[in-house]
Amino acid sequence: MSSQLLPSAPLSITPPPPSKARPPVLLHTLSQRTHIPPHVYKHPSAILLELCTSMKELHQILPLIVKNGLYDEHLFQTKLVSLFCKFGSMPEAARVFDPIDDKIDPLYHTMLKGYAHNSCLDDALSFFNRMKYDSVRPVVYNFTYLLKVCGDSADLVRGREIHGQLIVHGYASNVFAMTGVVNMYAKCRLIDEAYKMFDRMPERDLVCWNTIVAGYAQNGLAKRALELVSRMQEDGQRPDPVTIVSMLPASANLGSLRSGKQIHGYVVRAGFVLLVNVSTALVDMYCKCGLVGTARLIFDGMRSRTVVSWNSMIDGYAQSGDSKEAWILFKKMLDEGLKPTGVTIMAALHACADSGDLAGGEFVHQLVNQLGLVSDVSVMNSLISMYSKCKRVDIAAKLFEDLPFRTLVSWNAMILGYAQNGHITEALNHFCRMKLQNIKPDSFTMVSVIPALAELSVLRQAKWIHGLVIRTCFDKNVFVMTAIVDMYAKCGSVHIARRVFDLMPERHVTTWNAMIDGYGTHGHGKAAVELFREMRRGDVEPNEITFLCIISACSHSGFVEEGRRFFIIMKEDYGLEPSMDHYGAMVDLLGRAGKLNEAWDFIQSMPIEPGINVYGAMLGACKIHKNVDLGEEAADRLFQLDPEEGGYHVLLANIYATASMWDKVAKVRTMMEKKGLQKTPGCSLVDLRNEVHTFYSGSTWHPQSKKIYAFLETLIDKIKAAGYVPDTNSIHDVEDDVQEQLLSSHSEKLAIAFGLLNTSPGTAIHIRKNLRVCGDCHNATKYISLVTRREIIVRDMHRFHHFKDGSCSCGDYW
């Protein structure tokens, strides 16, 4: 067996000359007395050298050794070089190495090892070439050092070269050398090439099986990695702790609890549980498979833990959404005096981002500075994400701009940060900026940019990015394509969305959700329900979000009974517990349909304390159905919850205004002022050729402003002739003509006028509005679509309105 492990070519180490120095007398006599051959005893200088643990100690010991005389000169030289290499000082190693006249081969080997470990690959290779020049025959382990460095730096070109040289030197069948080759190719992400080399090996031992298993596991081919473990067992190799530590992340990656538990069983039977790296990998696996509690039990039962154990557990909590527990454990780790690593910091920042804990995030930021982790770009990326999630995209941007070098992840974090904070133009600018710097976007970039364009709601831009997605082959990526489906729906083209949806070979639950929601917001309740039924017949399981989408689709279309049924099915058939958003959607469903008392009773029967969104839905329903009493009651409860949004107060004020209760309107306004709440200014966007034009109520800064107002005046006369009556009952404190003027300068009317002025007859006009469409604008737009024979598509904060021939797709029900 062991003969197979020997190199096929003879080793070329020249035997060192017999030692001239005799061991000191004491040791010599000791060895005679105990019949141990004298060469087993080491020279005291050698022992001293071996005790060195740092460069400082080495420099202290050196004079002593020189004073007390050298033992074997070659051994001393080699030992010294080895120590300088070990402590990372290649210049000092070279100072010892260079002047030596009769260099023995091991001296060269030691030096090469030093270069391989401490310097760049170039230094190691040029030393390797010098060896050849000095006629030193390379030995197997010279190649293994170099292959390792190639693998670590993923330098495929040099890796191949060394592979070639290794063959020339006759090591093509050497297990050690070829294991190094397999590992090198695997690290260079050429797993097929790695397997080819593995397959050609005449003999395979445990280490080389472990190498190929780890190779597959690290290249994301988890299933194949686990299959190979079965094969290695058929080949007579028993998985050892190293195998296990590759298998566990593989089964975690698969999310396969069954195989994870199987491995756990094996670990227990084989007696590996006490090994800290094995139990750490178990903790990680259970976290990734969703059993964070089980992971915690293992973590708590560990006799010793490394920083990796802590990191795995903290990140396990962070990834599973338990940011509270993640934070508690992070603090505990600090309390125990453990030094966090970059990974710890990233997990902690993830937790802060999730819970919106800015103060916690700032604390971690300080820690990053103290620990000197500012040069760790991954940590900085996490800081950017944390600040963005905590709505401080300004700080995130500052960090991003100050980065000495940026990775793709940095760009993605920044683009997503901008997109999620509503800075759509900035998100798109950065996308263009990264492309100008020749940084290739990945699917994460696309999934950040596409929703930004969806927010912009400009069909032309949507088609542009869709084209880009196809050209860059991201149309094979289910997440990117889901974003595209969602984007088309949000750009008003639910039919294109459906076409893209139909063409997708693979659909994720989010793909179905996007399409169902698309139908819902466009008021195509029937299509939404049909698609949901189709989904249930297929093998993609609906999730909580699916039910949110379908219930809200029912709400937009007035399908009260269907909506109710879905709410029940959700729990009974799928075991999904309704969240606050689901309760909100149900109140909206009932309330919108005019079943205000039922909606109120529904709120009373909720098993959890109703949130802002629930009372908000109630208030909205009261506005539609002009119910002051219930509206007041809902608002009362709502305001106790201290909403940061000024919109709810405006809603209540509008309820009062509709009922001409002007004193109450004034009261609400005062309350708003006291609380420092502001009404979000209404704004409408319209895209024209290459520009997005923004209009605010009464704004006059647009270059075409004069033309727009003049056109609007004649337009309003025309629709009045067709039957339009301005709805002035929400304004009371100004003269009639001023009321009308205020109404006619609403942002959507300005945007529509601008759109009509600048586009050709027969084309549709797309308007994007940040708030809900007001009643008067809704009515006016219907008439405008009639008299101008133009289709006008308005996307408000909740849904789409397709105005055509005097009516709206929402059936005046929004």
Place this chain on the structure above:
DNA sequence: CTAGGGTTAG
């Protein structure tokens, strides 16, 4: 001097 494999991370 005296070889090759392994854990956490957007």
